[in-house]
Amino acid sequence: MYSNWTDVEAQRFTGTGTPVPVRTARVQTPAAQMRRSPHHSSRRGQVVTAIIYHFTAGPSLASTVRWFRNPRSRVSAHYVIGRNGAIVQMVPLARAAWHAGRSVLAGRRRVNRSSIGIELANWGSLRRRGQIFRRRGRRQRCLHPFCTWTGSRYTGPTPIRARRRYWEPFPNAQYRALIRLTRYLLSRFPTITHITGHEDIALPRGRKNDPGGAFKWGRIRKAIRPVFRGHIGPIRVRRAAPRRIRRQRRPTSLPRLYRKSLKRYV
Numbered sequence: 001m002y003s004n005w006t007d008v009e010a011q012r013f014t015g016t017g018t019p020v021p022v023r024t025a026r027v028q029t030p031a032a033q034m035r036r037s038p039h040h041s042s043r044r045g046q047v048v049t050a051i052i053y054h055f056t057a058g059p060s061l062a063s064t065v066r067w068f069r070n071p072r073s074r075v076s077a078h079y080v081i082g083r084n085g086a087i088v089q090m091v092p093l094a095r096a097a098w099h100a101g102r103s104v105l106a107g108r109r110r111v112n113r114s115s116i117g118i119e120l121a122n123w124g125s126l127r128r129r130g131q132i133f134r135r136r137g138r139r140q141r142c143l144h145p146f147c148t149w150t151g152s153r154y155t156g157p158t159p160i161r162a163r164r165r166y167w168e169p170f171p172n173a174q175y176r177a178l179i180r181l182t183r184y185l186l187s188r189f190p191t192i193t194h195i196t197g198h199e200d201i202a203l204p205r206g207r208k209n210d211p212g213g214a215f216k217w218g219r220i221r222k223a224i225r226p227v228f229r230g231h232i233g234p235i236r237v238r239r240a241a242p243r244r245i246r247r248q249r250r251p252t253s254l255p256r257l258y259r260k261s262l263k264r265y266v
């Protein structure tokens with residue numbers, strides 16, 4: 001059924017042991033190269049309920065694949081997509097990849113166990129010439145029109161300004177591959193309820209900023225909405241309501257002027 005798909009293990013996996021119904025025969029199976037990462041663990045019986053998008057903050061698809069295969073890195077993702085749209089699978093879908101770290105989604109922690117992680121080759125946020133930034137605890141000044149977080153010259157397409165920063169844009173080919181892959185995964189895992197970003201699930205809040213300000217969720221929504229009824233895009237975190245400060249009641253007999261001044265200084 002999935003003859004041109006390398007990851008046959010996923011066919012058997014739904015978390016409940018039941019075969020995965022394929023929603024539509026029109027879903028194209030994207031061609032992916034398999035390059036295994038040693039970093040994965042058991043899903044502990046959890047059903048796949050989410051797809052998490054990331055950016056790699058790196059120079060290339062190849063460098064990320066190398067890093068995820070490096071025993072020192074202790075990180076991985078199910079898929080990495082290059083800027084040109086090439087897809088590499090690194091972890092079987094039946095296993096939990098190590099992409100989310102400390103995280104929570106819909107009240108559930110350890111999102112790795114219940115999600116599929118997709119990395120997009122992209123530098124993430126960029127620095128402008130003259131801007132001083134910290135790298136490995138050292139202050140560094142950007143000497144090029146735009147710098148990557150490593151201090152190297154940024155040579156990609158014109159950065160996008162968003163959230164008071166600059167970001168590397170994602171090329172069309174990469175969006176197209178991501179959409180194709182996402183549609184494919186949705187057809188394989190009808191249990192998926194959320195498609196969101198790493199920054200929306202990482203704990204503590206603000207620890208991560210990917211897929212970042214350049215990522216066009218609208219594009220994903222437009223392409224995916226017709227085949228998916230779940231949540232697509234950033235998740236607004238509802239903050240706990242601030243505790244009410246009890247106001248001390250002042251005696252009503254106080255002169256008005258005195259009350260006014262109290263208001264000003266208290």
Ligand SMILES: [Zn+2]
Nearest residue numbers: 054055198210
């Ligand atoms: Zn990430």
